Amino acid sequence: MVKIKKNEYYKTQILNLIYNKQPISRIRIGEITGIRLATITEIVRELIKEGLVKETGKIRNRQGVGRREKILEIIPEGKFFIGCELRPGEIQTLLLNFKGEIVHTELCSISPEQKSNEVLVNIKSIINLLVKKAGIPYKKIYGMGFVDPGVIDVEKGISISSTIMPSWKNVPVRKYLEQELRFRVFLINTPQAKVLAEHLFGKGRGISDLVFIEYGDGIACGIISDGKPIGGYMEIAGEMGHFNFPGREEKCRCGNRGCLEAIASIHSIEDRMRKIVKDSVSIEDIVCAFERREPPAVEVLNDVSEVLGIAVANVVKLLNPEVVVFDRNFKRMGNKFVDRMFKNIKKNIIFGEKVMFKISDMGKEQGALGGAALTLQNFLKKT
Ligand SMILES: [Zn+2]
Missing domain, CATH: 1.10.10.10 (Winged helix-like DNA-binding domain superfamily/Winged helix DNA-binding domain)
Structure with missing residues (x-):
């Protein structure tokens, strides 16, 4: 024995x-x-x-x-690992080989009105399609990482709630998928999956103290400290989108006012501009106007770069990362805005002058890649 x-x-x-x-x-x-x-x-x-x-x-x-x-x-084809990310309106899946190369990807759409059991059936079907199209025998698949945008219970394998689907509550993701697919299922939240992908394959490769700033309609950060992902007691560490700015009135989806997300997310910026110019404008139009130095866009984006500067600087002061990788969505904000934001971060950092800022070049598979990478890591730990 x-x-x-x-x-x-x-x-x-x-x-x-x-x-x-x-x-x-x-x-x-x-x-x-x-x-x-x-x-x-x-x-x-x-x-x-x-x-x-x-x-x-x-x-x-x-x-x-x-x-x-x-x-x-x-042998790269010796084992395969699946990543599956749930995000607004779609499910992104991918298959990773043992060498860490993406072999195949599949995407399917879902609607926010769908019941959670219908979404689970969708996940099962898209995974079956992914494996079938890649032509991989099931026995070569070690497992899959389910990447969840909401609150999860990693131990119990339950997705507790999601801000993208009202009916998604206490969903037994692991139990259902392990029964249906017959391989192991691990849960991880989206910012953590994304920072893991950067840590293993991206701009934060091999960096032990790394922060990833997720930016889009929401804002959050994924943290790797001393080589380990930091999830916190309830796996909700890194909710920087709800850092609060006193005196601000912008209403957040969490119920509070003055959250970073309500001031500075892409959706919030478009919302703020629409109220000023009384017409709907895309973030691309706003960025162009900012670069042409048109007053309302300059006013809004200067304010956004300032609050982002304070928020990211606070994260840096708390965690002392070597590298901060910024979401690829920052490319949509243009160089002028990003330079200004970087200056604002630096201005607010006291001792962290050495911290490096990089913009991610990972595609839309980043979350799913992190999920598959988590599964690969678990395989290497438990063989
Ligand atoms: Zn909030």
């Missing part, structure tokens, strides 16, 4: 080492881990049999003498 457990622990350690340091030889694995070579050979044989690892050639050992050592690499 003890031996089995010990070997399982070694197996996880060896697979992680091959994953992170490939190509790598059995002897080098022994040097790093201190595990006996006979045990390594036995475990590697198992990993090869399971289709996770392959021998890809020979290299000289590090001393450059003696016989050449066989080297090991992971």
Whole structure:
């Protein structure tokens, strides 16, 4: 019994080492881990049999003498991981291989009036379609990460509430999908999934202290501190969209007045301009007017850059990140606005002069990618 457990622990350690340091030889694995070579050979044989690892050639050992050592690499098609993001009006899914490459994506639309059980059926169908179109056998799928825009209970696998669908309350997402799809389901909220995607594949790659500022119709931040995602007691850490600005009257969907989101989200900016010019205008029009220095647009966007500057600076002061990655939606705001906002952030930071600002170049799959990445991480932890 003890031996089995010990070997399982070694197996996880060896697979992680091959994953992170490939190509790598059995002897080098022994040097790093201190595990006996006979045990390594036995475990590697198992990993090869399971289709996770392959021998890809020979290299000289590090001393450059003696016989050449066989080297090991992971097989990209050895395991697959699904990411599924629920967002306003649609479900985004993707399939990730063991190497972290997106193999296939599928998108389907939903309506906010749909009942939660209908949405669950939609999720099941789109996942089945994703797997079918990619031509992957189900047994090669380790699991999926469900990316939720609302409040979740990660332990129980329940989505508690959502601001995008009124009927979505206490939905047993994990229980239903695990029963229907027959693989593991993990839950993660959207900003956390997005920061994880940046941390593993994007502008925050390898950065241990990282913040991602999600920006669109809502504002939130995903946090990685000391290499670990920070979810908080109820997995709702990072709700910076509800940072409150005293004296402001803008009404927020949370019920309060003067929240960052109610002042500075894309939707709120369009709303504010519509009230001033008495006509509906898109954010693109507002940004153009701002760049031409037209008074109402300048007034509104200067104010927005100021409140965003204060809010992001507060996040930086609290968490001391090395890098802050900003949502790709900031590209829609134009360089002039972004430069001004960056200056406003810097102005409000006291000791964090070294913090770097980057704009994300991830596409609309970012959330789903984070969900799949979480599943991959869980696989590497628990093999
Ligand atoms: Zn609010």
